[in-house]
Amino acid sequence: MLTLVLSGYSYSQTEAEIKYEKERYEEKTKEIKAQIVSDITDALNLDAFKKQIVTQSIESYFEEVTKIYSYDLPVYEKQDLVTQLDARHFNDLKTILKQEQIDYIINQLKGDWKKDKKKKKRKRRKQNN
Numbered sequence: 001m002l003t004l005v006l007s008g009y010s011y012s013q014t015e016a017e018i019k020y021e022k023e024r025y026e027e028k029t030k031e032i033k034a035q036i037v038s039d040i041t042d043a044l045n046l047d048a049f050k051k052q053i054v055t056q057s058i059e060s061y062f063e064e065v066t067k068i069y070s071y072d073l074p075v076y077e078k079q080d081l082v083t084q085l086d087a088r089h090f091n092d093l094k095t096i097l098k099q100e101q102i103d104y105i106i107n108q109l110k111g112d113w114k115k116d117k118k119k120k121k122r123k124r125r126k127q128n129n
Helices: 002-044 048-070 075-095 099-110
Strands: none
Touching (some): 002 048, 002 099
């Protein structure tokens, strides 16, 4: 009987720890999402109205992607759904933003931003023969 009580107590501790870790994870993801949205809107130099519209659109995009990945589907079907979402989700922004700005938003969300491709020149050592 004592083992049952102790095992139940240890189980509830781990359940509380799991809940705590989940809350920390959700809070961290909210911070990261807010930082991403802030970085994108700051880079686009938008006025307050456009900034609010873009922020809402990006947040709804995150929600839709989260829903898609929570479905019990094969990975390739999830990827197809996300591709379809990418193609249609930001169409409403075409009335207030240029296509280049919309492409920038999508690229930033996908992680396809262009990295600096500056190649460092290697210094060649003179070989002493």
